[in-house]
Amino acid sequence: DTAVSQTPKYLVTQMGNDKSIKCEQNLGHDTMYWYKQDSKKFLKIMFSYNNKELIINETVPNRFSPKSPDKAHLNLHINSLELGDSAVYFCASSQARLDYTFGSGTRLTVV
Amino acid sequence: SQQGEEDPQALSIQEGENATMNCSYKTSINNLQWYRQNSGRGLVHLILIRSNEREKHSGRLRVTLDTSKKSSSLLITASRAADTASYFCATLSPRAQGGSEKLVFGKGTKLTVNP
Numbered sequence: 461d462t463a464v465s466q467t468p469k470y471l472v473t474q475m476g477n478d479k480s481i482k483c484e485q486n487l488g489h490d491t492m493y494w495y496k497q498d499s500k501k502f503l504k505i506m507f508s509y510n511n512k513e514l515i516i517n518e519t520v521p522n523r524f525s526p527k528s529p530d531k532a533h534l535n536l537h538i539n540s541l542e543l544g545d546s547a548v549y550f551c552a553s554s555q556a557r558l559d560y561t562f563g564s565g566t567r568l569t570v571v
Numbered sequence: 572s573q574q575g576e577e578d579p580q581a582l583s584i585q586e587g588e589n590a591t592m593n594c595s596y597k598t599s600i601n602n603l604q605w606y607r608q609n610s611g612r613g614l615v616h617l618i619l620i621r622s623n624e625r626e627k628h629s630g631r632l633r634v635t636l637d638t639s640k641k642s643s644s645l646l647i648t649a650s651r652a653a654d655t656a657s658y659f660c661a662t663l664s665p666r667a668q669g670g671s672e673k674l675v676f677g678k679g680t681k682l683t684v685n686p
Contacts, residue, residue, distance in 0.1 A: 493674075500678070501608075501678065503676040504676075554674075559616070560661075560674060561616065562613045562615075563613055565612070565613050
């Protein structure tokens with residue numbers, strides 16, 4: 461069973477569209493995250509939720525909106541997609557910020 | 572801002588040789604973690620070392636931590652072609668006032684092990 465699963469794996473879309481990426485973890489972890497990895501492989505945290513509460517909200521455009529319906533799910537919705545949003549987005553979860561488990565990533569390409 | 576900085580940025584060695592990657596960071600930490608990322612794949616957690624630990628082993632991996640120099644190293648002994656990947660260090664810093672702990676990644680070292 462996949463511990464942290466995110467869908468879709470690949471997403472190609474046109475500028476201006478709205479898209480969502482979903483993430484689910486079956487580890488019972490209390491915290492979930494979204495990271496963005498750019499073309500230079502630099503990983504940067506975007507958001508973090510602890511038991512459905514937003515605890516980290518880095519400086520990202522407000523076109524990005526995370527939603528956590530329960531502690532096992534953290535979705536990322538992106539409005540009005542721009543070329544610069546093209547990246548790989550990773551979902552992760554952790555328990556007590558010790559044991560981080562990452563999903564396999566969603567490669568978003570905006571054309 | 573970015574916390575960890577790995578060096579070298581790229582490392583190419585022959586199978587059987589040892590690979591050493593270094594990581595430097597700027598602020599105090601609770602722990603430091605190393606991750607591996609195979610091309611086009613997700614990150615895999617390798618090893619975690621706490622701020623009060625100096626050395627840790629896991630199989631062919633050896634991690635050291637020097638908090639006085641704010642640096643860590645990852646040694647892979649007897650490397651194999653399958654070790655080819657990018658390796659990232661990540662630091663977890665204490666909770667800042669009004670803030671939350673977060674895991675901050677370095678830029679990574681791209682390791683190539685030639686058969």
